[in-house]
Amino acid sequence: MTIHVEGKPVNAREGDSVSAALLASGLDVRRSTAVSGATRLPYCMMGVCFDCLVTIDGVGNRQGCLVPVADGMLIEVQKGKREISR
Numbered sequence: 001m002t003i004h005v006e007g008k009p010v011n012a013r014e015g016d017s018v019s020a021a022l023l024a025s026g027l028d029v030r031r032s033t034a035v036s037g038a039t040r041l042p043y044c045m046m047g048v049c050f051d052c053l054v055t056i057d058g059v060g061n062r063q064g065c066l067v068p069v070a071d072g073m074l075i076e077v078q079k080g081k082r083e084i085s086r
């Protein structure tokens with residue numbers, strides 16, 4: 001199946017988590033934290049560390065390690081603080 005990471009098509013396997021697909025993609029998928037801007041990658045892969053937060057289909061702060069990929073999924077790497085539009 002194909003997912004889209006930052007607008008780029010990426011092949012993924014059925015049953016993969018979003019985090020597994022991101023790590024296998026070869027793309028730079030490091031997010032940065034909201035407070036210090038430190039870089040993070042998925043670490044525990046079991047829902048504990050929250051280092052895998054991504055935006056999936058427009059919904060932010062999803063734990064990529066707990067979400068299975070789906071064909072056509074749109075994934076954005078979170079960079080720092082979210083902007084709130086008014």
Ligand code: FES
Binds near residue numbers: 043045047048051
């Ligand atoms: S990788 Fe640790 S919560 Fe997802």
